[in-house]
Amino acid sequence: MTDGDVMRRGDFSNGWKKSFQSLEKRAWCTAVDAAVLLALAAALAAGVNAWKLRGGGSGGLPWVGDWDSYVESKALAAGIGIVTMRELADRVPSAVLDARPRELYRAGHVPGAWPCPAGDVDASLAEHVADLDPAAPVAVYCDGAACADSLEVALELKARGFARVGLYPGGWSEWTANGGAVETGETGETEAAP
Amino acid sequence: MRRALRIVLLLARLALAGVFLWAAWGKIAAPDAFALAVYRYRILPSWAVNAFALWLPWIEVLAALALLVPGRRWRAAGAALAAGMLAAFTAAYAAALARGLSIACGCFTLRADAAAGGWTTLARNAALFALAAAVFADAFFARRPRTPSPENP
Structure with a gap:
């Protein structure tokens, strides 16, 4: 009996040590399991993406993207902000400029936007937004992320002293693909910007 | 009381797994x-963006599946991954807010007309993190039921 008691008391300190060791062991075990899951996830991602890139499904993506030459990177480097579709729909910018050719503008544009085709910035500004405050937020868009016209117009606005120029990179394609309202005709006459 | 806790933890696991599977699907x-x-978070270097975007949703899937496993071992690993991801997402979104970026979370919806979430996104992430931490603590620290053995009758 006495022996048993001694053993038990010995077990108490040993047990604490043991439970700490087992906790440490369990922590290692969990870390290894988590690493296994991470590796499995990488393998699944690689497999599914390779399958998509081979044409098995849509939406395959190259593993390394050239984001530095993406229009948003260029805009941000030039001090031009990014305007989202939601901000455009909520009319956060005071003026919205459509940098596409005038025929496309007439066929349909973001409600309240003014035409401002690249290469014709001065005339367009004088014609439509001559009294625009240079401190007011202005947004520019063109077809989508692949077109350079909106960036060109945004840079020209910046050079003309507009302080808060924003680019809507999604452009007309994103706007229409997501059910944005469409206004047709000449210079925002059907619905004037408030 | 113990029973209520068990049920709460089970619901937390189901909720976390559902949330992660749903989030992963769109991505x-x-x-x-x-x-x-x-x-748009502007945290990762340009070369790492695509690789991260391809890898992350599958981590979410496997973490969700591991959370559903009845065994404690994989549940602990899944909960650890879930808690780690939620902590990282919350930190990334907080960093974006602090830098004045008004970006959409990109957590569940990837629609172009998604609104920037702001503080509600942070609060939601913090709540999910608390759930994941609780599930992890249960799986990792809780004592196993004693098995009778010659040394420990």
Whole structure:
């Protein structure tokens, strides 16, 4: 009996040590399991993406993207902000400029936007937004992320002293693909910007 | 009391697994849209954006599946991954807010007209993190039921 008691008391300190060791062991075990899951996830991602890139499904993506030459990177480097579709729909910018050719503008544009085709910035500004405050937020868009016209117009606005120029990179394609309202005709006459 | 806790923890596991599977589905279906959302956080270097966008949703899937496993071992690993991801997402979104970026979370919806979430996004992430931490603590620290053995009758 006495022996048993001694053993038990010995077990108490040993047990604490043991439970700490087992906790440490369990922590290692969990870390290894988590690493296994991470590796499995990488393998699944690689497999599914390779399958998509081979044409098995849509939406395959190259593993390394050239984001530095993406229009948003260029805009941000030039001090031009990014305007989202939601901000455009909520009319956060005071003026919205459509940098596409005038025929496309007439066929349909973001409600309240003014035409401002690249290469014709001065005339367009004088014609439509001559009294625009240079401190007011202005947004520019063109077809989508692949077109350079909106960036060109945004840079020209910046050079003309507009302080808060924003680019809507999604452009007309994103706007229409997501059910944005469409206004047709000449210079925002059907619905004037408030 | 113990029983109520068990039920709460089980519901937490189911909720976390459901949330992660739902979140992963949209990202796997549209990796380009998710990569754009990742890019807009402006945290990762340009070369890492696509790889991260391709890898992350599958981590979410496996963490969700591990959370559903009845065994404690994989549940602990899944909960650890879930808690780690939620902590990282919350930190990334907080960093974006602190830098004045008004970006959409990119957590569940990748729609172009998604609104910037702001503080509600942070609060939601923090709540999910608390659930994941509780599930992890249960799986990792809780004592196993004693098995009778010659040394420990």
